[in-house]
Amino acid sequence: MRSMKVVAIGAAIYGSRNAALQVLLLDPVVTDMAAAEACLDEMLPLQAPYLPRFARPDAAN
Secondary structure, three states: OHHHHHHHHHHHHHOOHHHHHHHHHHOOOOOOHHHHHHHHHHHHHHOOOOOHHHHOOOOOO
8 A cells, every 4th residue: 555655656746657557557446457548548637737747748657
């Protein structure tokens, strides 16, 4: 659980899509990569006002 939080914090700080994807994949409810990617693709634009680092063109992958 703690590692999941650390990865999530890093994803938010650095705007790392890969780290955000890792967090989703650590969740036992998410069953496959395609579902995690679809969730992230839908969630990031909706959360852009709260996660501005993901909207930067130079955001970490």
